[in-house]
Amino acid sequence: MVGTVGDLRAVVRALPRPLGLVPTMGALHDGHLSLVRAAKKECAAVVVSVFVNPLQFGPGEDLDAYPRDLDADMEVLAAHNVDCVFAPDAAEFTPPHRLTTVKVAEISELLEGASRPGHFDGVTTVVAKLFSAAGPDRAYFGTKDYQQFAVIRRMVGDLDFGIDIVGCPIVRAGDGLALSSRNAYLSPRQRQDALALWRSLSTVQRQWSGDADAARVTLRTTLERAPGVRTDYAEIADPDTLQPLAGRVTGPAQALVAAYVGTTRLIDNVRLDPWGRSPDP
Numbered sequence: 057m058v059g060t061v062g063d064l065r066a067v068v069r070a071l072p073r074p075l076g077l078v079p080t081m082g083a084l085h086d087g088h089l090s091l092v093r094a095a096k097k098e099c100a101a102v103v104v105s106v107f108v109n110p111l112q113f114g115p116g117e118d119l120d121a122y123p124r125d126l127d128a129d130m131e132v133l134a135a136h137n138v139d140c141v142f143a144p145d146a147a148e149f150t151p152p153h154r155l156t157t158v159k160v161a162e163i164s165e166l167l168e169g170a171s172r173p174g175h176f177d178g179v180t181t182v183v184a185k186l187f188s189a190a191g192p193d194r195a196y197f198g199t200k201d202y203q204q205f206a207v208i209r210r211m212v213g214d215l216d217f218g219i220d221i222v223g224c225p226i227v228r229a230g231d232g233l234a235l236s237s238r239n240a241y242l243s244p245r246q247r248q249d250a251l252a253l254w255r256s257l258s259t260v261q262r263q264w265s266g267d268a269d270a271a272r273v274t275l276r277t278t279l280e281r282a283p284g285v286r287t288d289y290a291e292i293a294d295p296d297t298l299q300p301l302a303g304r305v306t307g308p309a310q311a312l313v314a315a316y317v318g319t320t321r322l323i324d325n326v327r328l329d330p331w332g333r334s335p336d337p
């Protein structure tokens with residue numbers, strides 16, 4: 057495990073190429089590990105970062121409560137034979153006197169960006185720092201955080217990072233709930249209520265006929281009627297720009313939801329395409 061950018065660069069210099077990077081906030085579950093497995097399969101060496109990024113949490117969000125267990129994470133990453141774990145200290149990696157922010161306009165301002173102002177600026181600034189420190193050939197992201205994946209892909213294109221951004225499918229529990237570190241906050245009752253996110257998305261995916269307005273109504277009403285759930289947004293959007301779609305859609309679309317179950321905010325999404333079900337971006 058290394059904790060400083062200098063040490064990471066020294067380790068990376070000796071690693072074979074192509075190098076894969078898997079950025080995480082730790083409290084690792086099978087969703088994270090699916091990214092590690094994909095990276096191991098496609099790369100000669102893999103670096104995993106474990107960093108609870110303070111810049112992506114807004115005031116009043118769960119930065120302090122966010123689950124942390126570096127010892128358990130190190131154990132599971134050792135079992136997966138990753139070549140290096142980068143776990144920097146927050147005060148050192150994201151010092152308060154920083155003057156530079158990486159901001160992707162438009163696509164980071166709606167949906168998650170509208171509900172969590174500044175969230176994606178925190179994400180892109182720290183992911184850009186991780187890219188600069190590790191210098192990977194490929195970086196692996198889950199489409200569980202679909203908008204994050206789209207924003208980072210855009211940043212890498214706009215800034216010519218020369219890194220392949222690989223989007224990996226969402227790993228779900230047997231009943232459909234998307235795995236998330238925040239699921240640890242849910243009581244057994246709330247864990248049941250949380251299934252409404254997947255239920256609303258899978259209903260829309262099953263019924264998808266290319267009518268974005270009808271799909272949006274179905275998505276919203278299914279979610280809003282569910283007990284114990286407070287909808288934040290439920291949208292049918294363009295998969296690249298994240299702009300809401302209207303009327304008849306001939307290309308692919310993304311259905312995205314965010315909802316509170318108790319005080320826990322959960323997100324999920326599915327791809328809608330003209331040929332029926334397809335989990336991949």
Ligand code: AMP
Binds near residue numbers: 198225
């Ligand atoms: P996080 O630790 O929540 O920041 O997530 C780190 C990476 O793991 C992000 O790219 C997430 O999209 C991805 N991830 C989290 N949960 C899942 C999941 N259930 N399936 C696939 N990828 C996931």
